[in-house]
Amino acid sequence: MRGIVKKLSQPAVVADPGAGVGAFTVAALKWWPKAEVHAVDVNLVTLGLLAVRPDLAGRSPGKSRTRLRVRHENFLEWLTTKWPDLNGPRLLMGNPPYTRHQQMSATEKAAAQAAVGSLAPGLRSGLSTYFLAASLAALKPSDALCLLLPANWLEADYARPVRQNLWSVVKRPTELHLFPNDLNVFPGAQVAAMVLYVGPERNRRQRMKVVRVSGDLESGFRSTTVNEIERIGRTPASFSPRKLLAVPQPLRLGAIADTPLGVLATVRRGVATGANSFFLRTRSEADDLPPSACVPAISKLRDLEGDYLDDFEHSQLSMRGIRCWLLNLDADSIKDPKIKNLINEGEKLLIHKRHLCDVRDPWYTVESISVPDILVGPMGKEHFRIVVNTVGAIPTNTLYGLRINRRSEPLLAGAIESLAGWLRNEEGQQAMRAAARNHHGDGLVKLEPGALKQVRVPAHIVASLPD
Ligand SMILES: C[S@@+](CC[C@H](N)C(=O)[O-])C[C@H]1O[C@@H](n2cnc3c(N)ncnc32)[C@H](O)[C@@H]1O
Known part of the structure:
Protein backbone atom coordinates (compact mmCIF):
# COMPACT_ATOMS: atom_id res chain seq x y z
CA MET A 1 0.00 0.00 0.00
CA ARG A 2 2.80 2.39 0.92
CA GLY A 3 4.25 2.05 -2.57
CA ILE A 4 0.88 2.87 -4.12
CA VAL A 5 0.01 5.94 -2.05
CA LYS A 6 3.49 7.40 -1.75
CA LYS A 7 2.92 9.52 -4.86
CA LEU A 8 0.17 11.44 -3.00
CA SER A 9 1.09 14.74 -1.53
CA GLN A 10 0.24 15.28 2.13
CA PRO A 11 -3.51 14.72 2.66
CA ALA A 12 -5.13 16.91 5.30
CA VAL A 13 -7.54 14.13 6.31
CA VAL A 14 -7.33 10.35 6.08
CA ALA A 15 -10.30 8.12 6.92
CA ASP A 16 -9.97 4.39 7.60
CA PRO A 17 -13.32 2.70 6.77
CA GLY A 18 -13.89 -0.24 9.14
CA ALA A 19 -10.70 0.56 11.00
CA GLY A 20 -10.67 -2.53 13.28
CA VAL A 21 -7.56 -2.41 15.45
CA GLY A 22 -6.10 0.16 13.10
CA ALA A 23 -3.40 -1.25 10.82
CA PHE A 24 -4.17 1.45 8.24
CA THR A 25 -4.90 4.14 10.81
CA VAL A 26 -1.49 3.70 12.41
CA ALA A 27 0.22 3.60 9.02
CA ALA A 28 -1.54 6.83 7.98
CA LEU A 29 -0.49 8.59 11.20
CA LYS A 30 3.09 7.58 10.48
CA TRP A 31 3.17 8.28 6.72
CA TRP A 32 1.51 11.70 6.86
CA PRO A 33 2.69 13.47 10.01
CA LYS A 34 0.30 16.38 9.59
CA ALA A 35 -2.87 14.49 8.66
CA GLU A 36 -5.89 14.14 10.89
CA VAL A 37 -6.80 10.44 10.82
CA HIS A 38 -10.38 9.24 11.36
CA ALA A 39 -10.77 5.59 12.37
CA VAL A 40 -14.40 4.63 11.74
CA ASP A 41 -15.81 1.32 12.96
CA VAL A 42 -19.04 -0.12 14.39
CA ASN A 43 -17.10 -2.33 16.77
CA LEU A 44 -16.43 -0.62 20.07
CA VAL A 45 -14.07 -3.34 21.27
CA THR A 46 -11.61 -3.07 18.38
CA LEU A 47 -11.82 0.72 18.50
CA GLY A 48 -10.92 0.53 22.22
CA LEU A 49 -7.91 -1.66 21.39
CA LEU A 50 -6.91 0.79 18.68
CA ALA A 51 -7.08 3.77 20.99
CA VAL A 52 -4.65 2.20 23.46
CA ARG A 53 -2.15 0.81 20.93
CA PRO A 54 1.32 1.39 22.32
CA ASP A 55 2.73 2.17 18.86
CA LEU A 56 0.61 5.32 18.76
CA ALA A 57 2.86 6.86 21.37
CA GLY A 58 6.00 6.62 19.20
CA ARG A 59 8.95 8.90 19.75
CA SER A 60 6.82 12.00 20.15
CA PRO A 61 4.18 10.94 22.68
CA GLY A 62 0.78 12.44 22.21
CA LYS A 63 1.48 13.70 18.71
CA SER A 64 -0.13 10.78 16.88
CA ARG A 65 -2.89 10.50 19.42
CA THR A 66 -3.83 14.15 19.08
CA ARG A 67 -4.33 13.64 15.33
CA LEU A 68 -6.34 10.43 15.79
CA ARG A 69 -10.15 10.67 15.70
CA VAL A 70 -11.85 7.46 16.82
CA ARG A 71 -15.40 7.30 15.41
CA HIS A 72 -17.81 4.67 16.66
CA GLU A 73 -20.18 4.86 13.70
CA ASN A 74 -21.50 3.08 10.66
CA PHE A 75 -19.05 4.18 7.98
CA LEU A 76 -21.75 4.54 5.31
CA GLU A 77 -23.67 6.96 7.53
CA TRP A 78 -20.54 8.77 8.66
CA LEU A 79 -19.58 9.27 5.03
CA THR A 80 -22.82 11.05 4.21
CA THR A 81 -23.06 13.07 7.42
CA LYS A 82 -19.54 13.92 8.76
CA TRP A 83 -17.14 13.46 5.84
CA PRO A 84 -18.60 16.35 3.77
CA ASP A 85 -17.55 18.81 6.51
CA LEU A 86 -13.89 17.76 6.50
CA ASN A 87 -11.47 19.91 4.50
CA GLY A 88 -9.37 18.32 1.77
CA PRO A 89 -7.32 17.03 0.25
CA ARG A 90 -8.68 13.83 1.77
CA LEU A 91 -7.85 10.16 1.42
CA LEU A 92 -9.95 7.07 2.15
CA MET A 93 -7.61 4.20 2.94
CA GLY A 94 -8.26 0.78 4.50
CA ASN A 95 -9.80 -2.63 4.04
CA PRO A 96 -13.58 -2.53 4.27
CA PRO A 97 -15.46 -5.47 5.83
CA TYR A 98 -15.86 -8.39 3.43
CA THR A 99 -19.29 -9.32 4.80
CA ARG A 100 -21.18 -11.27 2.08
CA HIS A 101 -24.64 -10.19 0.96
CA GLN A 102 -26.21 -13.29 2.60
CA GLN A 103 -24.92 -12.04 5.96
CA MET A 104 -26.58 -8.64 5.55
CA SER A 105 -30.17 -8.10 6.74
CA ALA A 106 -32.78 -6.51 4.47
CA THR A 107 -32.71 -3.38 6.66
CA GLU A 108 -28.91 -3.15 6.42
CA LYS A 109 -29.09 -3.50 2.64
CA ALA A 110 -31.77 -0.82 2.36
CA ALA A 111 -29.73 1.56 4.53
CA ALA A 112 -26.59 0.81 2.50
CA GLN A 113 -28.44 1.41 -0.80
CA ALA A 114 -29.76 4.73 0.47
CA ALA A 115 -26.32 5.84 1.68
CA VAL A 116 -24.63 5.04 -1.65
CA GLY A 117 -27.07 6.90 -3.89
CA SER A 118 -26.53 6.86 -7.65
CA LEU A 119 -23.67 4.35 -7.60
CA ALA A 120 -25.69 1.79 -5.60
CA PRO A 121 -24.62 -1.73 -6.54
CA GLY A 122 -27.10 -4.60 -7.09
CA LEU A 123 -28.67 -6.44 -4.17
CA ARG A 124 -26.26 -9.38 -4.35
CA SER A 125 -23.40 -7.09 -3.48
CA GLY A 126 -21.43 -7.64 -0.26
CA LEU A 127 -20.70 -4.84 2.20
CA SER A 128 -17.24 -4.08 0.77
CA THR A 129 -18.76 -3.07 -2.60
CA TYR A 130 -21.17 -0.70 -0.79
CA PHE A 131 -18.16 0.82 0.98
CA LEU A 132 -16.40 1.16 -2.38
CA ALA A 133 -19.39 2.67 -4.18
CA ALA A 134 -20.09 5.12 -1.34
CA SER A 135 -16.42 6.11 -1.20
CA LEU A 136 -16.26 6.79 -4.94
CA ALA A 137 -19.45 8.83 -4.76
CA ALA A 138 -18.01 10.90 -1.89
CA LEU A 139 -14.74 11.92 -3.59
CA LYS A 140 -14.20 15.59 -4.39
CA PRO A 141 -11.70 16.35 -7.21
CA SER A 142 -8.74 16.72 -4.82
CA ASP A 143 -9.56 13.50 -2.88
CA ALA A 144 -8.17 10.00 -3.38
CA LEU A 145 -8.87 6.48 -2.23
CA CYS A 146 -6.82 3.35 -1.75
CA LEU A 147 -8.75 0.26 -0.66
CA LEU A 148 -7.83 -3.38 -0.19
CA LEU A 149 -10.87 -5.30 -1.44
CA PRO A 150 -12.13 -8.75 -2.39
CA ALA A 151 -11.75 -8.92 -6.20
CA ASN A 152 -15.35 -9.99 -7.01
CA TRP A 153 -16.49 -6.48 -7.95
CA LEU A 154 -14.17 -6.51 -10.97
CA GLU A 155 -16.45 -8.95 -12.75
CA ALA A 156 -19.75 -9.24 -10.87
CA ASP A 157 -22.90 -7.88 -12.49
CA TYR A 158 -23.97 -6.14 -9.29
CA ALA A 159 -20.91 -3.87 -9.41
CA ARG A 160 -21.55 -2.49 -12.90
CA PRO A 161 -22.34 1.07 -11.63
CA VAL A 162 -19.01 1.09 -9.79
CA ARG A 163 -17.10 0.05 -12.91
CA GLN A 164 -18.97 2.62 -14.99
CA ASN A 165 -17.93 5.30 -12.53
CA LEU A 166 -14.28 4.23 -12.67
CA TRP A 167 -14.40 4.14 -16.48
CA SER A 168 -15.78 7.67 -16.56
CA VAL A 169 -13.34 9.40 -14.18
CA VAL A 170 -10.71 9.63 -16.91
CA LYS A 171 -8.78 12.45 -15.26
CA ARG A 172 -8.12 10.42 -12.13
CA PRO A 173 -5.09 8.10 -12.13
CA THR A 174 -6.67 4.69 -11.49
CA GLU A 175 -4.79 1.50 -10.64
CA LEU A 176 -5.97 -2.08 -10.19
CA HIS A 177 -3.40 -4.15 -8.27
CA LEU A 178 -4.34 -7.83 -8.56
CA PHE A 179 -3.04 -10.39 -6.07
CA PRO A 180 -2.47 -14.06 -6.96
CA ASN A 181 -5.73 -16.05 -6.66
CA ASP A 182 -4.37 -18.54 -4.17
CA LEU A 183 -3.17 -15.93 -1.71
CA ASN A 184 -5.40 -16.02 1.32
CA VAL A 185 -5.63 -12.30 2.14
CA PHE A 186 -9.15 -12.54 3.62
CA PRO A 187 -8.98 -15.54 5.98
CA GLY A 188 -12.02 -17.80 5.74
CA ALA A 189 -13.47 -15.85 2.80
CA GLN A 190 -11.76 -17.75 -0.06
CA VAL A 191 -11.76 -14.78 -2.39
CA ALA A 192 -8.99 -13.20 -4.40
CA ALA A 193 -7.80 -9.79 -3.26
CA MET A 194 -6.97 -6.56 -5.02
CA VAL A 195 -6.03 -3.00 -4.19
CA LEU A 196 -7.84 -0.17 -5.95
CA TYR A 197 -6.17 3.22 -6.10
CA VAL A 198 -8.02 6.27 -7.42
CA GLY A 199 -5.98 9.45 -7.32
CA PRO A 200 -6.93 13.15 -7.26
CA GLU A 201 -8.15 14.63 -10.53
CA ARG A 202 -5.44 15.95 -12.88
CA ASN A 203 -5.64 18.35 -15.84
CA ARG A 204 -5.26 15.68 -18.50
CA ARG A 205 -6.61 12.21 -19.24
CA GLN A 206 -5.00 9.47 -17.17
CA ARG A 207 -4.72 5.83 -18.10
CA MET A 208 -6.04 2.95 -16.04
CA LYS A 209 -3.16 0.76 -14.88
CA VAL A 210 -3.44 -2.99 -14.40
CA VAL A 211 -0.73 -4.28 -12.08
CA ARG A 212 -0.12 -7.93 -11.25
CA VAL A 213 1.23 -8.54 -7.78
CA SER A 214 3.23 -11.74 -7.36
CA GLY A 215 4.85 -13.33 -4.32
CA ASP A 216 3.40 -14.19 -0.95
CA LEU A 217 2.98 -12.96 2.59
CA GLU A 218 6.25 -14.60 3.75
CA SER A 219 8.70 -13.63 1.04
CA GLY A 220 7.10 -10.31 0.06
CA PHE A 221 5.44 -8.96 -3.07
CA ARG A 222 6.57 -7.72 -6.48
CA SER A 223 4.45 -5.62 -8.85
CA THR A 224 4.47 -5.74 -12.64
CA THR A 225 2.40 -3.33 -14.73
CA VAL A 226 0.70 -5.48 -17.36
CA ASN A 227 -1.14 -2.75 -19.16
CA GLU A 228 -2.12 0.90 -19.18
CA ILE A 229 -5.47 1.46 -20.79
CA GLU A 230 -7.09 4.57 -22.24
CA ARG A 231 -10.65 4.67 -20.93
CA ILE A 232 -12.49 5.23 -24.18
CA GLY A 233 -15.73 3.82 -25.57
CA ARG A 234 -18.21 1.80 -23.55
CA THR A 235 -17.32 0.45 -20.13
CA PRO A 236 -15.97 -3.10 -20.67
CA ALA A 237 -18.38 -5.82 -19.50
CA SER A 238 -15.93 -6.70 -16.77
CA PHE A 239 -12.60 -5.46 -15.44
CA SER A 240 -10.96 -8.88 -15.72
CA PRO A 241 -7.42 -8.39 -17.07
CA ARG A 242 -8.41 -10.22 -20.26
CA LYS A 243 -11.37 -7.91 -20.96
CA LEU A 244 -9.32 -4.83 -20.16
CA LEU A 245 -6.46 -5.92 -22.38
CA ALA A 246 -8.92 -6.31 -25.26
CA VAL A 247 -10.16 -2.70 -25.09
CA VAL A 271 8.47 -26.31 -37.70
CA ALA A 272 8.61 -29.01 -40.37
CA THR A 273 9.96 -31.99 -38.42
CA GLY A 274 9.89 -34.51 -41.28
CA ALA A 275 8.42 -37.15 -38.93
CA ASN A 276 5.92 -35.91 -36.38
CA SER A 277 5.40 -39.46 -35.06
CA PHE A 278 9.01 -39.41 -33.88
CA PHE A 279 9.69 -35.74 -33.11
CA LEU A 280 6.43 -35.09 -31.29
CA ARG A 281 6.26 -36.99 -28.01
CA THR A 282 3.48 -37.62 -25.54
CA ARG A 283 3.88 -36.36 -21.99
CA SER A 284 4.83 -39.80 -20.69
CA GLU A 285 7.39 -40.30 -23.47
CA ALA A 286 8.81 -36.84 -22.74
CA ASP A 287 8.99 -37.70 -19.03
CA ASP A 288 11.36 -40.59 -19.85
CA LEU A 289 13.87 -38.10 -21.29
CA PRO A 290 15.96 -35.39 -19.59
CA PRO A 291 13.77 -32.31 -18.92
CA SER A 292 15.53 -30.10 -21.48
CA ALA A 293 14.98 -32.61 -24.31
CA CYS A 294 11.43 -31.47 -25.10
CA VAL A 295 9.58 -28.16 -25.39
CA PRO A 296 5.79 -27.57 -25.47
CA ALA A 297 4.38 -27.90 -28.96
CA ILE A 298 1.11 -27.93 -30.85
CA SER A 299 0.23 -29.45 -34.20
CA LYS A 300 -3.58 -29.17 -34.45
CA LEU A 301 -5.72 -26.32 -33.19
CA ARG A 302 -8.78 -28.56 -33.33
CA ASP A 303 -7.37 -30.33 -30.26
CA LEU A 304 -8.05 -27.08 -28.37
CA GLU A 305 -11.45 -25.81 -27.31
CA GLY A 306 -10.82 -22.17 -26.58
CA ASP A 307 -8.84 -19.23 -27.89
CA TYR A 308 -5.92 -19.60 -25.48
CA LEU A 309 -3.11 -22.12 -25.25
CA ASP A 310 -1.93 -21.57 -21.70
CA ASP A 311 -0.28 -23.91 -19.18
CA PHE A 312 -3.61 -25.40 -18.21
CA GLU A 313 -4.81 -26.08 -21.77
CA HIS A 314 -1.44 -27.55 -22.70
CA SER A 315 -1.48 -29.85 -19.68
CA GLN A 316 -4.98 -30.96 -20.77
CA LEU A 317 -3.52 -31.97 -24.16
CA SER A 318 -0.77 -33.87 -22.32
CA MET A 319 -3.34 -35.65 -20.16
CA ARG A 320 -5.27 -36.71 -23.25
CA GLY A 321 -2.12 -38.42 -24.56
CA ILE A 322 -1.75 -35.96 -27.44
CA ARG A 323 1.74 -35.58 -28.93
CA CYS A 324 2.40 -32.04 -27.76
CA TRP A 325 6.09 -32.13 -26.78
CA LEU A 326 8.67 -31.41 -29.46
CA LEU A 327 12.14 -33.01 -29.34
CA ASN A 328 14.58 -30.16 -29.13
CA LEU A 329 17.97 -31.83 -29.55
CA ASP A 330 21.37 -30.68 -30.72
CA ALA A 331 24.58 -32.48 -31.62
CA ASP A 332 25.58 -32.64 -27.92
CA SER A 333 22.32 -34.20 -26.77
CA ILE A 334 23.55 -37.62 -27.89
CA LYS A 335 25.92 -37.67 -24.91
CA ASP A 336 22.92 -38.50 -22.73
CA PRO A 337 22.38 -42.30 -22.78
CA LYS A 338 18.58 -41.96 -22.94
CA ILE A 339 18.79 -39.66 -25.95
CA LYS A 340 21.33 -41.94 -27.59
CA ASN A 341 18.88 -44.85 -27.22
CA LEU A 342 16.09 -42.77 -28.67
CA ILE A 343 18.20 -41.78 -31.68
CA ASN A 344 19.16 -45.43 -32.24
CA GLU A 345 15.48 -46.37 -32.15
CA GLY A 346 14.76 -43.63 -34.70
CA GLU A 347 17.48 -44.96 -36.97
CA LYS A 348 16.10 -48.50 -36.70
CA LEU A 349 12.78 -47.06 -37.90
CA LEU A 350 14.69 -45.31 -40.73
CA ILE A 351 13.46 -41.91 -39.57
CA HIS A 352 16.88 -40.47 -40.51
CA LYS A 353 16.28 -41.46 -44.12
CA ARG A 354 13.05 -39.50 -44.45
CA HIS A 355 13.14 -36.53 -46.75
CA LEU A 356 13.62 -33.58 -44.38
CA CYS A 357 15.64 -35.56 -41.85
CA ASP A 358 18.03 -36.77 -44.48
CA VAL A 359 19.10 -33.21 -45.36
CA ARG A 360 19.66 -32.13 -41.76
CA ASP A 361 22.95 -32.45 -39.91
CA PRO A 362 22.53 -34.10 -37.50
CA TRP A 363 19.22 -35.48 -38.70
CA TYR A 364 17.56 -35.24 -35.25
CA THR A 365 18.08 -31.46 -34.83
CA VAL A 366 14.92 -29.72 -35.99
CA GLU A 367 14.87 -26.11 -37.07
CA SER A 368 14.86 -23.67 -34.15
CA ILE A 369 12.21 -20.91 -34.35
C1 LIG B 1 -11.63 -6.29 7.46
S1 LIG B 1 -11.86 -5.50 8.98
C2 LIG B 1 -10.68 -4.22 8.96
C3 LIG B 1 -9.47 -4.55 9.74
C4 LIG B 1 -8.61 -3.38 10.00
N1 LIG B 1 -7.97 -2.84 8.85
C5 LIG B 1 -7.57 -3.70 11.07
O1 LIG B 1 -6.43 -3.28 10.95
O2 LIG B 1 -7.95 -4.33 12.07
C6 LIG B 1 -13.37 -4.69 8.76
C7 LIG B 1 -13.88 -3.89 9.92
O3 LIG B 1 -15.07 -3.27 9.48
C8 LIG B 1 -15.91 -3.10 10.60
N2 LIG B 1 -17.28 -2.84 10.13
C9 LIG B 1 -18.22 -3.72 9.70
N3 LIG B 1 -19.33 -3.07 9.28
C10 LIG B 1 -19.09 -1.73 9.44
C11 LIG B 1 -19.81 -0.55 9.16
N4 LIG B 1 -21.03 -0.60 8.61
N5 LIG B 1 -19.22 0.62 9.44
C12 LIG B 1 -17.98 0.70 9.95
N6 LIG B 1 -17.25 -0.39 10.24
C13 LIG B 1 -17.78 -1.60 9.95
C14 LIG B 1 -15.72 -4.37 11.39
O4 LIG B 1 -16.07 -4.15 12.74
C15 LIG B 1 -14.23 -4.63 11.18
O5 LIG B 1 -13.47 -4.09 12.23
Missing part, protein backbone atom coordinates in the same frame (compact mmCIF):
# COMPACT_ATOMS: atom_id res chain seq x y z
CA PRO A 248 -9.26 -1.18 -28.51
CA GLN A 249 -6.87 1.67 -27.96
CA PRO A 250 -7.01 4.99 -29.80
CA LEU A 251 -4.81 6.27 -32.52
CA ARG A 252 -1.59 7.78 -31.28
CA LEU A 253 -0.73 11.27 -32.38
CA GLY A 254 0.90 11.39 -35.78
CA ALA A 255 -1.84 9.40 -37.50
CA ILE A 256 -0.99 5.77 -37.96
CA ALA A 257 -2.30 4.16 -41.12
CA ASP A 258 -3.52 0.65 -41.89
CA THR A 259 -0.43 -1.54 -41.98
CA PRO A 260 0.27 -4.96 -43.50
CA LEU A 261 0.47 -7.65 -40.83
CA GLY A 262 3.92 -8.66 -42.14
CA VAL A 263 5.30 -5.25 -41.10
CA LEU A 264 3.97 -5.53 -37.55
CA ALA A 265 4.78 -9.16 -36.92
CA THR A 266 6.94 -12.00 -38.15
CA VAL A 267 4.60 -14.39 -39.91
CA ARG A 268 5.87 -17.91 -40.56
CA ARG A 269 4.97 -21.56 -40.78
CA GLY A 270 5.66 -23.76 -37.81
CA SER A 370 11.15 -18.10 -32.04
CA VAL A 371 8.03 -18.78 -30.04
CA PRO A 372 5.03 -17.14 -31.76
CA ASP A 373 2.60 -15.00 -29.74
CA ILE A 374 -0.41 -16.01 -31.83
CA LEU A 375 -1.17 -19.27 -33.64
CA VAL A 376 -3.20 -19.25 -36.83
CA GLY A 377 -5.02 -22.23 -38.34
CA PRO A 378 -4.57 -21.43 -42.06
CA MET A 379 -7.34 -23.63 -43.42
CA GLY A 380 -11.06 -23.23 -42.82
CA LYS A 381 -14.54 -23.16 -44.30
CA GLU A 382 -15.50 -19.71 -43.12
CA HIS A 383 -13.37 -19.20 -40.12
CA PHE A 384 -9.65 -19.22 -39.31
CA ARG A 385 -8.73 -20.21 -35.77
CA ILE A 386 -6.71 -17.63 -33.82
CA VAL A 387 -5.13 -18.79 -30.55
CA VAL A 388 -3.05 -16.76 -28.09
CA ASN A 389 0.00 -18.83 -27.22
CA THR A 390 0.79 -17.99 -23.59
CA VAL A 391 2.41 -21.36 -22.88
CA GLY A 392 5.12 -20.63 -25.47
CA ALA A 393 4.39 -23.68 -27.64
CA ILE A 394 6.25 -24.31 -30.91
CA PRO A 395 3.78 -25.02 -33.74
CA THR A 396 4.40 -27.62 -36.42
CA ASN A 397 4.14 -26.65 -40.08
CA THR A 398 0.39 -27.18 -40.44
CA LEU A 399 0.02 -23.97 -38.40
CA TYR A 400 1.34 -20.44 -38.78
CA GLY A 401 2.76 -18.32 -36.02
CA LEU A 402 2.73 -14.53 -35.59
CA ARG A 403 5.33 -12.87 -33.42
CA ILE A 404 4.95 -9.15 -32.79
CA ASN A 405 8.13 -7.32 -33.82
CA ARG A 406 8.27 -4.51 -31.23
CA ARG A 407 8.40 -6.22 -27.87
CA SER A 408 8.08 -3.55 -25.21
CA GLU A 409 7.25 -5.55 -22.11
CA PRO A 410 4.49 -3.86 -20.16
CA LEU A 411 2.49 -3.32 -23.35
CA LEU A 412 3.17 -6.63 -25.06
CA ALA A 413 0.38 -8.70 -23.51
CA GLY A 414 -2.15 -6.00 -24.41
CA ALA A 415 -0.81 -5.76 -27.96
CA ILE A 416 -1.11 -9.52 -28.44
CA GLU A 417 -4.69 -9.49 -27.13
CA SER A 418 -5.59 -6.55 -29.29
CA LEU A 419 -4.17 -8.08 -32.49
CA ALA A 420 -5.61 -11.54 -31.76
CA GLY A 421 -9.00 -9.97 -30.92
CA TRP A 422 -9.08 -8.17 -34.26
CA LEU A 423 -8.01 -11.25 -36.27
CA ARG A 424 -10.76 -13.22 -34.54
CA ASN A 425 -13.52 -10.68 -35.12
CA GLU A 426 -15.57 -10.37 -38.31
CA GLU A 427 -13.41 -7.64 -39.82
CA GLY A 428 -10.18 -9.59 -39.35
CA GLN A 429 -11.74 -12.83 -40.58
CA GLN A 430 -13.06 -11.10 -43.68
CA ALA A 431 -9.65 -9.62 -44.42
CA MET A 432 -8.10 -13.09 -44.13
CA ARG A 433 -10.81 -14.72 -46.27
CA ALA A 434 -10.19 -12.10 -48.95
CA ALA A 435 -6.48 -12.99 -48.93
CA ALA A 436 -7.06 -16.76 -48.98
CA ARG A 437 -7.45 -19.05 -51.99
CA ASN A 438 -9.82 -21.94 -52.61
CA HIS A 439 -8.42 -25.28 -51.68
CA HIS A 440 -8.93 -28.12 -54.18
CA GLY A 441 -12.63 -27.36 -54.63
CA ASP A 442 -13.43 -28.99 -51.26
CA GLY A 443 -15.19 -25.90 -49.93
CA LEU A 444 -12.19 -24.98 -47.79
CA VAL A 445 -10.09 -21.86 -48.15
CA LYS A 446 -6.39 -21.74 -47.40
CA LEU A 447 -4.17 -18.85 -46.40
CA GLU A 448 -0.54 -18.89 -47.50
CA PRO A 449 1.97 -17.15 -45.21
CA GLY A 450 2.70 -14.56 -47.93
CA ALA A 451 -1.01 -13.71 -48.19
CA LEU A 452 -1.37 -13.49 -44.42
CA LYS A 453 1.51 -11.01 -44.35
CA GLN A 454 -0.42 -8.77 -46.75
CA VAL A 455 -3.58 -8.60 -44.57
CA ARG A 456 -3.96 -4.96 -43.60
CA VAL A 457 -4.39 -4.25 -39.90
CA PRO A 458 -6.50 -1.14 -39.21
CA ALA A 459 -4.92 1.93 -37.68
CA HIS A 460 -6.61 1.68 -34.27
CA ILE A 461 -5.14 -1.79 -33.75
CA VAL A 462 -1.73 -0.67 -35.01
CA ALA A 463 -1.90 2.12 -32.43
CA SER A 464 -2.32 -0.41 -29.62
CA LEU A 465 0.96 -2.16 -30.51
CA PRO A 466 4.19 -1.03 -28.82
CA ASP A 467 6.05 1.83 -30.56
